[in-house]
Amino acid sequence: MAELRPPVDALGEALHFLRMSGTFYCRSELTAPWGLDLPATEGSLMFHVVTTGQCWLEVDGVEPRLLQPGTFALVPHGAGHRLAHERGGPARKLEELSEELVSERYSILRHGGGGAPTTLICGAVRLDHPAARHLMSLLPGIILVEPSNSPRMDWLQSTLRFMAAEAQELRPGGETVITRLADVLVVQALREWMAQDTQAKSGWLGALQDPDVGRALALIHREPTRPWTVASLASSVAMSRSAFSARFTQRVGEPPMHYLARWRMYVAHSALKDERPGLGELATRMGYQSEAAFSRAFKRFMGVSPGAVRKTGSPTLRA
Known part of the structure; x- marks a missing residue:
């Protein structure tokens, strides 16, 4: 009788190399008209969660995407990008705007012209393992996880609401909670992309499967x-x-x-x-x-x- 080999989740094991450390987090309270020009963050990825309102996410070479409440957006390559209340609108460089530093790694940004409000939670997360950077290099310029009626997505939306609540209150230990939630959300975003995109079936990612x-x-x-x-x-x-x-x-x-x-x-x-x-x-x-x-x-x-x-x-x- 042939020896039975237990199944191996090589792709799941590879995701363990996504050892992330929170570099910086920001809650942005914005009113139209507004636009943010975010700098590149080498060796990191950035994420954005819209909690109220909506905005456009623009990354060079990628079709602009509209972000609405409950959307989790991932910019895996650490590329500079823009967020604005309207597509193609003007954007101020982030370093030109004043922020309220709540702690060493967390700030609140208020910007805009007093019109329709949008609130965002943004984070720059550093990747510690070289294999994680290799994985990120294989990903598209933007990954979005949209709100869905699928039961599989219920916990994701609950996690996003939890993150929004922590960012609003920032109780003791709040930064740690947000960092851990960001880890989970990034991995889940990758799992959703891998399940849906044919690009994930080729190359190193395909070989893992x-x-x-x-x-x-x-x-x-x-x-x-x-x-x-x-x-x-x-x-x-x-x-x-x-x-x-x-x-x-x-x-x-x-x-x-x-x-x-x-x-x-x-x-x-x-x-x-x-x-x-x-x-x-x-x-x-x-x-x-x-x-x-x-x-x-x-x-x-x-x-x-x-x-x-x-x-x-x-x-x-x-x-």
Whole structure:
């Protein structure tokens, strides 16, 4: 009898790498006519929730979208964008407007001409894991989760109302609550997009959903320092070496060992930020015979030396 393999949720496991930290949150109380020009936030994503009124969201190269109460809008790439009461309307740069700083990471912005009101909750959320930035690079310029009559969406709307209430009152611990709610909402927005958009069925995201390639990816993600070979990965998914290598390369876009090496560099990057180990120790952990070989591989994949990451903890990474 063939061995029964339990199902693996490789895509769900990949979403665990979306370790986010709240960079800044703002409640915007706006009256028509108004427009906001928001700067780019490298290494971050931004979200907007309309609690009252409506507005237009404009990102260069993307069709403008109308946001209404209950809509959760995600701008995944950290791109600069505009919010305005009318499509194509003039917008003031955010840094030109005065804000009421409620705390170090939370403010209230009041702006506009005294007409029809719109209230927004906005957030800039930093992505801590390089794999999360890779995931974000695969997403469209805007992701919207619209209000719906679907029972699946009831809890989402409840979460949005909870976030709006916390932003209105900002009781002790309110920032922490909003940050955690933002984590949930971002992941849910990605799940909704993946369920509906054919783009999510191709490339790395599609590979994660492939029964065999997804299982191999999950094994690499769980145990990146294990001495994997193409043969051992193929055996783990009950495929021949040649068939597995061809299928993995076709679905993921790179050969298994190249992907493994790159993923190890993601893991090494996180270790350098969080643990600050010695480079020799980390090289050995990642399976390299010398610190020099590890450093060359790290710079080739990450675009920056491991020493720079260890020193600063927050370099600019290439996608």
